[in-house]
Amino acid sequence: MNLxxxxxxxxxxxHGKACIKGTRxxxxxxxxxxxxxxxxxxxxxxxxxVSGDGIRAAIAxxxxxxxxxxxxxxx
Numbered sequence: 164m165n166l167x168x169x170x171x172x173x174x175x176x177x178h179g180k181a182c183i184k185g186t187r188x189x190x191x192x193x194x195x196x197x198x199x200x201x202x203x204x205x206x207x208x209x210x211x212x213v214s215g216d217g218i219r220a221a222i223a224x225x226x227x228x229x230x231x232x233x234x235x236x237x238x
Contacts, residue, residue, distance in 0.1 A: 166227070169220030181224060183217040186210070193221040 171184040181190040
């Protein structure tokens, strides 16, 4: 999945927070709803501008952020 097809970060929209592209629905809102047990279908009902692919992109975005990176630091 190419996240840039579904997620945008624009300083002029929602103070630069990651949003579902073409909406003002922040990725964090989608993730908070999922964490609270709200189904993707219910999220789409509450936010009709958000597609199923947009919800999956929000999850993929969070997964990418959660990857631990090891950075080599010279001694």
